Amino acid sequence: MTTDTLSEALVEFPDNRLLIDLCGEYDRNLTEIESRLGVQILRRGNQLAIHGEPDAQEEAREVLMALYQRLEQGRSVSHGDIDREFRMALDESGPDAQIEMFEGGPVEIKTRKKLVEPRTDAQKAYVRSLFENELAFGIGPAGTGKTYLAVAVGVNMFITGQVDRIILSRPAVEAGEKLGYLPGDMKDKVDPYMQPLYDALNDFLPGKQLARMIEEKTVEIAPLAFMRGRTLSNAFVVLDEAQNATSMQMKMFLTRLGEGSRMVITGDRTQIDLPRGVASGLRDAERLLNNIPKISFNYFTAKDVVRHPLVAAIIEAYEKDAETP
Known part of the structure; x- marks a missing residue:
């Protein structure tokens, strides 16, 4: 009252x-x-x-x-x-807002450790598309929850028995600087590139359970190059930082999709770290696949950033500078 x-x-x-x-x-x-x-x-x-x-x-x-x-x-x-x-x-x-109201109440993702809820309408539509489509793209700036929400949905589908394993991948491309030769075995060399994926999983699964799942290979975290020649069946598959995949790598990855699997491709077109003259596979996939049924494309902007408020302001400043002639 x-x-x-x-x-x-x-x-x-x-x-x-x-x-x-x-x-x-x-x-x-x-x-x-x-x-x-x-x-x-x-x-x-x-x-x-x-x-x-x-x-x-x-x-x-x-x-x-x-x-x-x-x-x-x-x-x-x-x-x-x-x-x-x-x-x-x-x-x-907002006067220009275009909102799709979903039936069935709030959108929620249940994991072993926490309940995850989208914070913006773009995130809500994205989560819906992950549950409804076998292949989904999440495209937008850093900090908008593209990978985090995808991993949460993957954990949810695993614990509810909809998939048998979770496979997370990203290109092992250096972000504008040469790191040289890293010490250790293959896992030691690639783990620094994969750390954001480990961080997301640790938010949703207890440490001991996650360690056991990695040991049993019900959770796999591997560079994109390791996906060649495989058929990924009954799995929830995420390709992160897809803007750094070449066109050939993107085609190779997309054709790994097997029976009973879901695939999510996430990326930020403004943070391409490929060598000059090498086309981004994310751009090509967006151009070639945009009109195929059952493939969804979800877009995020600076207003969807859920990190520190300064992150959204930084992204907007760079976007305005890029638009200036």
Whole structure:
């Protein structure tokens, strides 16, 4: 229930225990909302009083109610959840927004360690396409969750028995600098290139289980060059940093798709590290496959960045510079 005046909006929450969780430790959740909207939020019993401009009051009320509904459903509220509610509210209210409303409630990915939820509408559409299509592309700047969400969906499909293994790959291309000869065996040499994929898996699977799965090869992490000659059946396959695959490598990888498998290709067209004059396989795949049914292409922009807020600003600055004649 909400009561509005010229300077104050009162929002009432029936369960005081959930209200404590809504406010967060030392009211940090309220502080986050206050700083984003320029409002002041005061607690009065089982009510929150919102002081500020009417539009800001209304947005704060909507965010608070959405977060409270999460708590009523037995879910938690974190900084990421607050960020997602603001992003969703912005997308829905923007005059140029094109939003596809999905039936069946929120999009969620259950893994062994955590519940993963998209934070933007582009991420939501991407996750839907990963579940619905056998081959999906995620294209956009760094920090938009392309690989992270793909690995989460792969773990979900594995633990629910939809696939028998997870295969993660990326080209072993140096990012603009020569690293020289690395010491150790083949695994030691390629692991630095694969580390972002290990990081994602560690977020979704307990350490001992992941180590066992790698040992049993139900999880494989390998450079793109190691995929030649294989048929990848009953697997969830992710090719990360696909902008650094050559056209021949991309064709080779795409034709590895076997029965019962899902394949996801992720990349950023603005971060191609291939030698000058070598065409990116991601660009060619986008051009050649865009009109084939059951292959989805999902695009992200700087507004979908879910890393530090400065990352989005940095990406936008580089994009503007690239557009300048």
